[in-house]
Ligand SMILES: Nc1ncnc2c1ncn2[C@@H]1O[C@H](COP(=O)(O)OP(=O)(O)OP(=O)(O)O)[C@@H](O)[C@H]1O
């Protein structure tokens with residue numbers, strides 16, 4: 001007997017089933033998500049010296065943003081409805097940090113995934129890599145059997161060290177109606193020293209799954225390995241462009257979405273926070289191009305703080321009001337067989353309102369940089385030399 005959640009797979013195959021997501025009227029339960037990818041240890045190094053140690057892993061940044069911005073139904077209490085499947089070792093140092101404390105990882109015999117991020121002293125340009133990453137330890141992969149045996153409205157595949165296996169992504173696609181994937185989960189390769197490189201997506205076993213993925217996000221560094229022109233015929237591709245914002249490419253159209261201003265102190269987690277903000281925007285019922293504004297908003301918020309950012313409750317309240325004003329139903333753009341991609345008539349208003357919140361947030365951080373440091377041990381001052389305008 002197949003697991004309960006897979007019993008009706010047979011009739012769904014060939015129906016592009018993950019593009020089907022029912023509309024939920026506001027006031028009803030908000031759609032539940034599945035986030036797959038491991039938390040990790042990030043060691044930040046500059047000039048041969050450790051300048052910070054922080055919680056990392058896309059799952060940590062993603063949980064943080066979904067908790068801040070995903071809609072939640074009145075009955076669903078304080079926490080946004082999503083499950084995280086993540087693996088760490090018993091050396092994991094951040095079990096009591098908010099994201100892992102709320103959604104604890106599976107603890108296994110291998111050590112926690114750990115990255116050394118080497119920051120260059122040269123001022124980062126918008127697209128050049130501003131750090132070199134080296135994988136120092138890799139925890140166990142996440143297997144299909146590690147995923148819960150039930151259905152989810154949406155899934156986020158956000159591995160950092162190849163832990164989301166092709167068969168795990170395939171199972172996510174079966175369990176979730178819409179799957180959003182970070183290309184870094186699919187195309188990273190590590191040399192003998194752990195240095196992070198990339199392989200062409202087309203040469204990986206993930207390529208055949210693309211037509212069943214809703215959105216694929218890649219950084220501008222990863223985009224050439226994704227092959228945007230081929231990939232956009234299979235799913236919507238979003239390329240993030242650092243302080244220049246992002247671009248969306250779908251079959252038949254594309255859009256450029258403006259960034260928000262930020263004083264960058266640590267670029268880590270910008271892409272992760274972008275993807276979660278984008279997913280939250282879709283969940284609120286925005287079109288993909290409008291949802292990318294929320295992605296850019298959270299990407300900018302991420303770079304302004306070291307490690308997983310903290311958000312001021314007043315900022316979150318303002319954001320909720322803006323989203324409630326500009327949307328009518330959860331996920332109406334995910335019904336039927338097509339997403340809505342185009343810029344809508346709320347785009348401009350949404351951008352202006354979010355810009356005002358971003359401005360207040362940035363003023364607050366400038367006035368009290370300790371606020372923005374989220375309690376991490378890395379000195380903002382030390383990383384400030386990588387500031388971008
Ligand atoms: N300096 C910045 N100013 C404003 N917004 C930024 C800045 N850097 C990044 N962002 C926002 O964050 C998004 C993601 O950034 P980026 O393209 O650098 O991702 P990334 O390279 O995948 O990041 P990471 O691997 O560190 O998570 C951008 O599309 C943009 O919206």
Ligand SMILES: O[C@H]1[C@H](O)[C@@H](O)[C@H](O)[C@@H](O)[C@H]1O
Nearest residue numbers: 042056057058115160269272
């Ligand atoms: O914590 C970070 C973050 O999740 C980044 O997005 C990823 O590129 C790094 O590998 C990871 O260490």
